[in-house]
Amino acid sequence: MIGSPDVVAFTKEEEFGEAYTDPCLLPEEFSVPLLTANTNPWTKTSYAKFSKDFILISEFSEQVGPQPLLTIPDDPKVCGTFDLNYFSLRIMSVDYQASFVGHPPGSSYPKLNFVEDSKVVLGDSKEGAFAYVHHLTLYDLEARGFVRPFCMAYISADERKIMQQFQELSSGFSKASECLKTGNRKAFANELEKKLKDLEYTRSVLHKETELQKMNNGCYSSQAIEKANELANVEKSIYEHKDLLRQITSYPNRKGRNPDKVQCEPDKPCNTNMFDNTLTSNHSETEESLDGDDRNQQSSYVPQLIKAKSAKCFDKRLKTLEELCETNFFHQTMDQLHLIEKSFRGDLCYIYTSQIDRALLSKQKITSFLFEEDKDWEEEATLKHLCDAAKTDIFPPPTLNISGEPASLETYKTCVEAIHIKTEAESSGTGPQESSTSDLTQETSEEAADLETKGSFSSDKSIEAIGNMSPANPQPLYPDDISSTSAFYEGPSVQPHVDNTRLKTLSMLGHDSDVNSMDVFETGNLVQLDTACCMGQEGFIYEEPMPEPLQEGSSDMVVKQEPQSLLQRDPSLQVDYALGEPLLTESPVTGLSPPEINANSLSEDMARVNVEDTSDTTSYMSTSTSSDRAPSPFGFGSPITVKQKKKAGHSALRFIRQYPFAQQAIFCLLSGRTLVILGADEGTVRKLVNALSIFVPNLGKYGEIVQPWLSTSFQLTDLLRWKLIGLQRVASPTGSNMLYSLNRYSRYIGILDCDNKTLRCPQYKGTLINHMADHRTQIKRGSTYFLHIQSMLTHLAAKAFLYTFCHHLHLPMEGDDEASLASRRTNFLLHLGYSEEESKIVHFLSELIKQNYIQGPSKGVSQSIFSFKYTTSYLYKI
Amino acid sequence: MLRWILGAREAQGNVEKSPVLFIGEEQPKNAFTELQVLKGHFDIVRFLVQIDDFRFASAGDDGLILVWNVDTGERLLELRSRSQQITAMMAYTFIRGGGDPHTSLITASSDRSLSLWDPDTGNRVHTVSDLQSSVKCLLALEYLDVWLSGGNELCVWNKDFQLQCKTEHYSDAGITAMVELPKSCIAAAKDREIVIFKIISTDLDMTVVTVRYLADHQDSIHALIRVNEELFASGSHVGELILWDSADWTIRAYEHILWEERPADGQAEIRMSMQKQSEMSIQHLTSDGELVVVAVGSGLYVYHVMRRSVVAYRKHAHDSDILQTMLLDDGQLMSCSEDGSVRIWELQDLPLPAEPASSGFFGIWSFGRSSKPTGPPAKKVLDVPNLRTLELIGDLIGHSGAVQMFLNFPFKGLLTCSTDHLIILWRDGERQSQLRSLALFQKLDENQGL
Secondary structure (H helix, E strand, O other): OOOOOEOOOOOOHHHOOOOOOOOOOOOHHHOOOOOOOOOOOOOOOOOOOOOOOEEEEEEEEOOOEEEEEEEEOOOHHHHOOOOHHHHHHHHHHOOOOOOOOEOOOOOOOOEOOOOOOEEEEEEEOOOOEEEEEEEEEEEOOOOHHHEEEEEEEEEEOOHHHHHHOHHHHHHHHHHHHHHHHHHHHHHHHHHHHHHHHHHHHHHHHHHHHHHHHHHHHOOOOHHHHHHHHHHHHHHHHHHHHHHHHHHHHOOOOOOOOOHHHHOOOOOHHHHOOOOOOOOOOOOOOOOOOOOHHHHHHHHOOOOOOOOOOOOOHHHOOOOOHHHHOOHHHHHHHHHHHHHHHHHOOOOHHHHHHHHHHHHHHHOOHHHHHHHOOOHHHHHHHHHHHHHHHHHOOOOOOOOOOOOOOOOOHHHHHHHHHHHHHHHHHHHOOOOOOHHHHHHHHHHHOOHHHHHHOHHHHHHHHHHHHHHOOOOOOOOOOOOOOOHHHHHHHHOHHHHHHHHHHHHHHHHHHOOOOOOOHHHHHHHHHHOOOOOOOOOOOOOOOOOOOOOOOOOOOOHHHHHOOOOHHHHHHOHHHHHHHHHHHHHOOOOOOOOOOOOOOOOOOOOHHHHHHHHHOHHHHHHHHHHHHOOOOOOOOOOOOOHHHHHHHHHHHHHHHHHHHHOOOHHHHHHHHHOOOEEEEEEOOHHHHHHHHHHHHHHOOOOOOOOOOEEEEEOOOOOHHHHHHOOEEEEEOOOOHHHHHHHHHHHHOHHHEEEEEOOOOEEEEEOOOOOHHHHHOOOOOOOOOHHHHHHHHHHHHHHHHHHHHHHHHOHHHHOOOOOOOHHHHHHHHHHHHHHOOOOHHHHHHHHHHHHHHHHHHHHOHHHOOOOOEEEOOOOOEEEEEO | OOHHHHOOOOOOHHHOOOHHHOOOOOOOOOOEEEEEEEOOOOOOEEEEEEOOOOEEEEEEOOOEEEEEEOOOOOEEEEEEOOOOOEEEEEEEEEEOOOOOEEEEEEEEEOOOEEEEEOOOOOOEEEEEOOOOOOOOEEEEEOOOOEEEEEOOOEEEEEOOOOEEEEOOOOOOOOEEEEEEEOOOEEEEEEOOEEEEEEEEEOOOOEEEEEEEEEOOOOOOEEEEEEOOOOEEEEEEOOOEEEEEEOOOOOEEEEEEOOOOOOOOOOOHHHHHHHOOHHHHOEEEEEEOOOEEEEEEOOEEEEEEOOOOEEEEEEOOOOOOOEEEEEEOOOOEEEEEEOOOEEEEEEEEEOOOOOOOOOHHHOOOOOOOOOOOOOOOOHHHHHOOOOOEEEEEEEEEEOOOOOEEEEEEEOOOEEEEEEOOOOEEEEEEHHHHHHHHHHHHHHHHHHOOOO
16 A cells, blocks of 8 residues: 555543643633634635535545545536545545455355445545545456456545535445446446356357367367366366355345335336346447347357456456446446535535524424425426336436546656646635625525526526437436435435434544534544544444335424534434434435335425426426535525526516505405416416415415416315416407306406406405515515515414414313303514404415314315305405 | 307307306305315215214215224225116114124115125125015114015014014105105005005004005105194195195195296196106205205205295206205205206295295195195295295316215214215314314324424
């Protein structure tokens, strides 16, 4: 091993810095850190040679030693002048596997060890780089000892980030690693099968030849003996390979084989012809990753003769990482790594804040379904989409430009050098905060500004990628963050493992259960130490989880998904969190697979909407595919969703300025009365529906309670499903039929006629909505207005929560009767400042909260019960 | 009402409603402020039968029998028959081997079969097919531990689905309704006449004998009900309402309901033929022992048994024929109609003992058959001191087809079934909200806080 990494040790604070202390100085905790010019005050290490965190994949090649394979992001600017080769050497030299595959003593056959990955943290203070390093081993029939050691490293200049996000990093990388390894096992099995075929073919050929020689000569010539030896070798080889195949296929089938899990595995269509879909055969030098066409061709594999002495070591080309795993798995891994990169972007405090943010938000589930979007569904939707794609086999093998391994080390080196030169000048200018600040602005800036932010771009890209699924598309075909695929693929079976390691690490890190041991560690980075240290090597003894019956969606799983940062930082919060566990369906931090994947999560309505409305399909899709799992300071969803909402806010602003009766319409929606927007022009109606949709409580994951455009007459059951309906006005018999139903159900609906600019609905005399929809409002921007609305609605939801969960308002006390209970409720609402009409809103929201709480969030939008009031409607005109 | 939507165009004819009966959207007395749609049938739903405190069954033309939970609206069971339409359904409670009463469902379908279902398991316990005719009505006689099926013949069955006895086969007309009378007697409506049967039960066997034919109705009988211990009532297609004595089967009262403007006179019989038949056809009778509610065409007519007089009426209670009526405890009554609505009425006393309303809306006149002992009751009606009114206090609109039937679960809700294949469960929203609150706090306790 060449060189050794610095020890990142637990050191005490006094070891750091000068001994001199000025008595006049403020105590250290009050001092303001000195700020030198041209430095970013948040940059922990200004001497780091890379501009922001990145992920590096390296291999310990048996031919050339440690070498970097790829970085994520693959932007050369990111790595700057950072010497990837050198760092690869460092991280790969932390060799974790004492036992390689090979011939173990006492056994005559090679034995595969299913070794567990190791996770270490190491620092290189000279480079200003700290890394979480995840080592894994992949199998390659041609490699020495059948193994190829790889490692994935998350490299950051901030070692606190590495340390404190260790759990999250670990679980994220474990997922990626599992994905790679599963793909690798498949590929390896395929390879073995082929090799076996080759060997058997060779054997038969040799056999024939030997027989032939025997027949010809009648006696054993030296040639014949040689042949016989060769035959014996082949026989042995066959036996060995068979044994290997048995070993690899008998790998504990925790993943992939489970019927529940399999359904969403991206390569499911390939499962049937799994062995046909091999990557490379031993002899094909040029065979590249597969197309659909190749599969057929490969299904009839022609065995080839194996020469007695195969070419050894240095003259053969080693398989690339992509070839080692199946393509689908490789790309899944890449997506997972991209996701990791994305979710750990930015400053540590920012990551913290957002983690706490999400942890707290997840406790708001009781009311957040009303007006805020649900975090889970984005992921679920993405997943759903991916599953669909996989099922219909329209998932083309994407061609990532740079993520493929460079063909040779030479080219890679030149490449790196070129980057070196090019980026030297630029690297100093960009701060590592870039991404986070852009995220921040993105939330508040106007639409135009949005377009320039990263988030929007990436999501746009993903739309496009989804939109045209052509294999020739040069862009990455996967959306940036289809985390959930791999999360799903992994399933709960991985989690025990994650859990174990976490516990281990915890016990290791928190020595005397001191949660702040991290801080001690932190100070160690400035101490230059030469000895190598691999943290946690001993800690991660892999405990094979017993093949247990799968507990889909069990509460056990939920428990396992606590946010670790909270766990480590704030014991009180943790306790609190534990109490809230049954409510959680998804970890806000690790973002593991949602416990229950509803394959039919797209409701019937949704399907209907999709069919009817292609333009909306795109928007739904884009919403779902662009799920932003990166922490967002404001806690709401993907840029595109915000954008949509802002747009809606803009239209809503126009609506309240244009229509003096906007308040009545909004009252309709908030009090649960279905609003029908009647009009001849589809665009106008859709625009109005869009504008008003931000006022619809419990909009649903897919906005399924809004029907933007309906051209048939509607039924009572439609009223149960939809709270906001755009209805086409038609002058035909169907039209009159429609008007008949409008008339018939007029007591349940409000009707906004956008052609005649009239509204027919109950009267609203309160003041609350006046603040919400003041047509003289000074708010100019749609996004501002949207946020204004959002804050008011959230306020309402909070009041409704209070109203719902106050015992004394709903449970009779001694000597109570219904009437006194009712008067208590009225007084309570009056006390909150709500008049009779506003109380109707609170009542409605309260009913929704009750239903949601009783039935659980899994039921989603429950529209089975339809409540209404018998009140007189009035006709409003402009 | 929707003229403003239609703009200048003419309102649709069917949109128009009788101005008298338009109640508007303000219905403070209407407690049904929540509804739930129960979907499951594929054709007209005709029958709703209560099984116990929380379950009911529905059946109709699709041959499906569905068992529902009225508390949750959940469908509990689906009893599949041969997909022939169901012609009659009855809940039948009998003592099983263990000694506990058990409620089953007996259904009759148009393929001339009878089935007994266990609503707990969904099993078809017994079935009898290839009857001579399809069964139109069912009646259980608890004290004899038998049940009867009426079609073109009357059959008596025991609880094990064994035929005990039956009558001759009436080829001309079938039995459409049956009521139980004292002394093991049964009154059955068969076209224009009421047939009195007597079941003679010995230790060995059971026989059914025809005791008498009562042929006083001029047209076919649509409704036959038991009013109280002493009386039963029948109503015919031409608006004749006859109250019969349960013991000696004599006519105790005879009313001929005619929605006529002019007082009855000698011309009445001529006018009668000119009148639209459906307008005076008695569709349904219901009684609480004191009042008999008569659904006559689209009108409602409340008859006081003791006073032998009409106490309230509404000529145009619905836009179309009334299919069922129901008397509620609190002086309210409900009616459902082919127009797709359910209306809730309240019997209100007139504010002042004003002079009786013109008797012209209904003609009550002596049929004048000399053989009848009872005199003409017409004069009594006019002497009624306090004629009450039927005030519309609410309507339930939801179905898009005729409401075939309703079933009331006190405190739980009202069920309506309709030709639009739906069953709607109407509930008191306030009450449900309260129940949900209780459920919420219960779950909160289970979860030990939020």
